[in-house]
Amino acid sequence: MKKILVVEDEKMLGLLYEEELTKEGYEVVVVHDADAAMDRVKSEQFDLIVTDIRMPGKDGIELIASIMGMRKDIPIIINTAYQSYKDDFMTWAADAYIIKSSSLDELKEKIKELLQES
Amino acid sequence: MPELRKDMVTGRWVILSTERSKRPDDFRPPESFGVKKESLSFCPFCPGNESKTPPEVYSVRDDHTGPNQPGWKIRVVPNKFPALQPGPPSTKKLRGVNQWMEGTGVHEVIIETPDHSQEMADLELEHLAELIRVFRLRTIEIEEQYHHQYIQIFKNKGKEAGASLFHPHSQLIATPIVPKRIKEEIYGAERLFRNNFRECAFCRMLNEEMSSSERLVYRNERFVVLAPFASRFPFEMAIYPLEHSAFFRQITDEESRHLAEALKQALSRLKAQLSDPAFNLVVHHSPNPKVSNKAWPGIDSYYHWHIELMPILTKVAGFELGTGFYINPVPPELAADYLRKKLRIKS
Secondary structure (H helix, E strand, O other), rough: OOOOEOOOOOOHHHHHHHHHHOOOEEEEEEEOOOHHHHHHHOOOOOOOEEEOOOOOOOOOHHHHHHOOOOOOOOEEEEEEEOOOOHHHHHHOOEEEEOOOOOOOHHHHHHHHHHHHHH | OOEEEEEOOOOOEEEEEOOOOHHHHHHHHOOOOOOOOOOOOOOOOOOOOHHHHHOOEEEEEEOOOOOOOOOOEEEEEOOOOOOOOOOOOOEEEEEEOEEEOOEEEEEEEEEEOOOOOOOHHHHHHHHHHHHHHHHHHHEEEEEHHHHOOEEEEEEEEEEOOOOOOOOOOEEEEEOOOOOOOHHHHHHHHHHHHHHHHOOOOOHHHHHHHHHHOOEEEOOOOEEEEOOOOOOOOOOOOEEEOOOEEEEHHHHHHHHHHHHHHHHHHHHHHHHOOOOOOEEEEEEEEOOOHEEEEEHHOOOHOOOEEEEOOOOOOOOOHHHHHHOEEEEEEEOOHHHHHHHHHHHHOOO
């Protein structure tokens, strides 16, 4: 079973991602900030990471940079409500940039696509 | 008393503070200003991380290396998250009284050097000349392949100028229409040619500037660096080819070397005299010849391509946004005098 780490500071959204992605057949771990995400990445193997950008403490871009410093081979999806971070070239470290919406179809599609590639 | 000056080509007015309430030294930004070499442990533009960018469309690299591998000197890649979606130019449509069109274009990033910490001003002359050749080649390729109307080559350096990454890079966006600023320059130059000078207004201005020298920062055989008469920003500079040409795409290899020298002089002076401020650099040139020769017959006689270099030392605020008037607290004569100071520049 493929294992996904979801970094999402809004707890309700985190629960929704956990439920929806579990239904898709993935093992899902949800954390609510970048530090917790780094702790999990250091100690566990993930096949893919989905991260928000705007979060209390370190933001998603700093988190991605830290992960890339350790491992460049984990596919990462940026999942944010903001289009404007596309101007930040650090987001290129991610494999996909998705704007949050009420439907999770695009996110699920992208996860499937990246896991097939990896 | 402040002085109002008009840019003869665009018709834009500026307010210059001639009271010199601030000395050039007052514009040195604090140490914390600008994007410093970030502490982040990863850079998508550094060698070894080629897989994090879209596949390169052009590169200058060692013979024995393949595309999308280390071994490059200059690398051009499509923007992973472009401002305009790749595709042929669309056509204008109407929605009620408003015009709109699909946002297609080309958005490329030119990674100037594999060295994360080497700024454009620090590049060796031959490398800088190579970079200018890459700008030219990409302009020709995109104009011929995609038929977009205008190609804006630009560089944002430093956070205040809109840069998000320290690793030296420029960008290129091909747009399906000719932007308003460019049209203003073309129409202004055409009007001055037809009604006033019967010659290129830029060439006329360059002759005057070179005889007075008061706003001259640097010149070599082929290029001149000036503080424009109606500078919008403190220490603004413009680089012009001395030989008349409307089309940047026509720059020769020899001219590229001279432009590299002029550009290095301008950037190094900015860096040394003003503590390395953030800046925007833009190339203004004639639109795609297929478009401009039809829309503006004779453009090759009256338009003159150039580079504008705008340090970010003051903030553009409500008055400027509301009126299009700029307030510049440093007269260009004072700026040029300060920037001309002797400088030892490594080639």
